[in-house]
Amino acid sequence: xxxxxxxxxxxxxxxxxxxxxxxxxxxxxxxxxxxxxxxxxxxxxxxxxxxxxxxxxxxxxxxxxxxxxxxxxxxxxxxxxxxxxxxxxxxxxxxxxxxxxxxxxxxxxxxxxxxxxxxxxxxxxxxxxxxxxxxxxxxxxxxxxxxxxxxxxxxxxxxxxxxxxxxxxxxxxxxxxxxxxxxxxxxxxxxxxxxxxxxxxxxxxxxxxxxxxxxxxxxxxxxxxxxxxxxxxxxxxxxxxxxxxxxxxxxxxxxxxxxxxxxxxxxxxxxxxxxxxxxxxxxxxxxxxxxxxxxxxxxxxxxxxxxxxxxxxxxxxxxxxxxxxxx
Amino acid sequence: xxxxxxxxxxxxxxxxxxxxxxxxxxxxxxxxxxxxxxxxxxxxxxxxxxxxxxxxxxxxxxxxxxxxxxxxxxxxxxxxxxxxxxxxxxxxxxxxxxxxxxxxxxxxxxxxxxxxxxxxxxxxxxxxxxxxxxxxxxxxxxxxxxxxxxxxxxxxxxxxxxxxxxxxxxxxxxxxxxxxxxxxxxxxxxxxxxxxxxxxxxxxxxxxxxxxxxxxxxxxxxxxxxxxxxxxxxxxxxxxxxxxxxxxxxxxxxxxxxxxxxxxxxxxxxxxxxxxxxxxxxxxxxxxxxxxxxxxxxxxxxxxxxxxxxxxxxxxxxxxxxxxxxx
Numbered sequence: 001x002x003x004x005x006x007x008x009x010x011x012x013x014x015x016x017x018x019x020x021x022x023x024x025x026x027x028x029x030x031x032x033x034x035x036x037x038x039x040x041x042x043x044x045x046x047x048x049x050x051x052x053x054x055x056x057x058x059x060x061x062x063x064x065x066x067x068x069x070x071x072x073x074x075x076x077x078x079x080x081x082x083x084x085x086x087x088x089x090x091x092x093x094x095x096x097x098x099x100x101x102x103x104x105x106x107x108x109x110x111x112x113x114x115x116x117x118x119x120x121x122x123x124x125x126x127x128x129x130x131x132x133x134x135x136x137x138x139x140x141x142x143x144x145x146x147x148x149x150x151x152x153x154x155x156x157x158x159x160x161x162x163x164x165x166x167x168x169x170x171x172x173x174x175x176x177x178x179x180x181x182x183x184x185x186x187x188x189x190x191x192x193x194x195x196x197x198x199x200x201x202x203x204x205x206x207x208x209x210x211x212x213x214x215x216x217x218x219x220x221x222x223x224x225x226x227x228x229x230x231x232x233x234x235x236x237x238x239x240x241x242x243x244x245x246x247x248x249x250x251x252x253x254x255x256x257x258x259x260x261x262x263x264x265x266x267x268x269x270x271x272x273x274x275x276x277x278x279x280x281x282x283x284x285x286x287x288x289x290x291x292x293x294x295x296x297x298x299x300x301x302x303x304x305x306x307x308x309x310x311x312x313x314x315x316x317x318x319x320x321x322x323x324x325x326x327x
Numbered sequence: 328x329x330x331x332x333x334x335x336x337x338x339x340x341x342x343x344x345x346x347x348x349x350x351x352x353x354x355x356x357x358x359x360x361x362x363x364x365x366x367x368x369x370x371x372x373x374x375x376x377x378x379x380x381x382x383x384x385x386x387x388x389x390x391x392x393x394x395x396x397x398x399x400x401x402x403x404x405x406x407x408x409x410x411x412x413x414x415x416x417x418x419x420x421x422x423x424x425x426x427x428x429x430x431x432x433x434x435x436x437x438x439x440x441x442x443x444x445x446x447x448x449x450x451x452x453x454x455x456x457x458x459x460x461x462x463x464x465x466x467x468x469x470x471x472x473x474x475x476x477x478x479x480x481x482x483x484x485x486x487x488x489x490x491x492x493x494x495x496x497x498x499x500x501x502x503x504x505x506x507x508x509x510x511x512x513x514x515x516x517x518x519x520x521x522x523x524x525x526x527x528x529x530x531x532x533x534x535x536x537x538x539x540x541x542x543x544x545x546x547x548x549x550x551x552x553x554x555x556x557x558x559x560x561x562x563x564x565x566x567x568x569x570x571x572x573x574x575x576x577x578x579x580x581x582x583x584x585x586x587x588x589x590x591x592x593x594x595x596x597x598x599x600x601x602x603x604x605x606x607x608x609x610x611x612x613x614x615x616x617x618x619x620x621x622x623x624x625x626x627x628x629x630x631x632x633x634x635x636x637x638x639x640x641x642x643x644x645x646x647x648x649x650x651x652x653x654x
Contacts, residue, residue: 096409
């Protein structure tokens with residue numbers, strides 16, 4: 001059986017050029033490519049995993065798993081990650097699990113094969129050991145596995161505090177914050193809720209958390225829920241929620257004739273384009289998705305190059321952008 | 328050199344089980360998998376493309392190329408396509424080209440390899456022959472290549488007419504419609520502009536098309552442009568634009584104190600969640616992304632199964648959803 005070196009010799013190119021053509025990463029002239037393909041045919045060469053493995057094998061693809069492609073948070077972040085990867089010679093393969101545990105497992109199984117070089121994880125429904133045993137570079141975005149698997153995440157503690165300070169400034173007395181019912185202690189974004197409650201409580205302000213299944217992505221459902229809450233609990237004068245439910249509360253207030261920010265203050269968490277495209281400028285805790293994307297790819301590239309990371313837990317700063325929905 | 332059949336014999340399983348384990352599609356017990364892996368080691372078996380090709384080879388992955396993952400139109404459509412594929416045993420690999428010709432070419436090159444079974448094309452920057460020569464099942468979403476490559480697209484002719492009728496009902500005198508400067512005759516969605524102009528012209532209503540580079544996805548830029556246009560051309564009393572620029576015109580009108588719909592009517596085209604999450608209910612021409620997704624996957628599955636298609640050009644119905652931005 002002929003080897004990659006035989007092909008290279010016959011085509012009069014370096015063996016690594018043949019390898020790169022096989023991996024689809026080569027930037028060779030059409031003539032050279034034809035010569036290589038001709039040589040492969042003549043020698044009856046069969047490319048195989050082992051032959052490829054003789055050279056540094058790189059799929060050139062990094063996968064990103066998200067719970068929902070449609071969610072503006074993940075679709076925006078994916079765009080930044082793709083751009084960063086592309087600048088560094090990698091392509092992005094974006095896969096959505098629909099926040100389903102089984103579907104995430106299936107994807108991880110597929111991605112274990114030779115399709116991709118590493119995975120950036122925007123979902124976290126498996127057990128820690130499933131990530132530990134994955135066997136390829138992983139970067140987690142919002143879930144602490146252990147001190148070995150790198151984590152890149154917004155400083156949600158600061159985010160919760162910034163929101164609390166905005167409610168205090170606005171003179172709110174009772175703040176409702178909408179969380180995700182699936183979150184556990186390992187999910188870092190949950191810290192925003194804890195920090196918010198802490199600061200509000202220190203200032204003697206009432207707060208209450210309501211956990212919903214956010215991934216249903218049903219704006220009409222959010223709107224109905226928001227109408228119900230605002231009607232039933234007129235004493236609520238502050239809302240912290242992700243961009244889309246925050247928009248639902250704003251719309252509900254508008255429909256009920258409740259004045260924003262005079263009677264109800266709203267802080268949306270994330271600051272994606274959904275908050276910005278609204279007629280009313282919404283006050284947001286803004287996560288820098290561009291920076292999260294950049295850092296995640298930096299970390300992934302270091303892992304792929306076998307470099308040591310200086311830190312395994314990178315916190316990216318957040319800021320508050322004041323709009324018309326707080327005083 | 329040992330074959331897949333030798334491995335199967337040694338592991339005491341069917342050859343197709345070995346093949347399925349190799350392709351990562353098998354649902355076998357850990358014991359069986361271990362036995363197969365053990366047999367491979369002992370026989371020094373090298374899985375290769377040819378051996379895999381002895382059995383029906385299926386990557387189980389369909390790719391979708393989009394110009395921008397972040398765009399709510401494409402991220403929503405991708406979600407529906409992924410769900411449909413998943414129901415049928417396929418995974419989605421979503422790739423974004425950033426609307427860049429070179430990047431689209433690179434992706435097509437990669438996707439020609441064994442990674443995916445077929446591609447659903449949400450971009451169309453190549454020459455027709457590049458799609459004709461792709462060599463794998465293709466479904467186009469908004470671009471006519473030839474009568475052989477299937478096309479699934481909204482009935483944009485009806486969409487343009489519906490918008491025109493809404494402007495006529497609202498008594499508009501001068502309608503500005505925002506298009507995409509990159510569109511050519513082969514891009515079907517362009518028909519909405521032609522149909523709008525035709526119907527308006529029949530009713531003696533002035534209209535003008537302004538083409539912008541929509542993919543920059545810069546809401547602030549849209550907003551500034553909208554402010555400029557509304558200030559400079561106060562006679563404009565009707566706007567048709569994609570959801571995001573439509574939101575920008577709504578916000579600009581609000582900032583300029585221009586009353587909607589009394590002084591300015593807005594019809595947004597697409598009807599994604601960006602239009603729905605706004606405080607003001609926007610009148611939209613609603614494309615059924617769910618239906619486009621379903622039909623695209625149906626067509627793809629038929630192509631993958633080698634079935635003949637009854638029709639190569641499927642038009643999906645659109646409807647107008649009346650909101651508060653028209654009379």
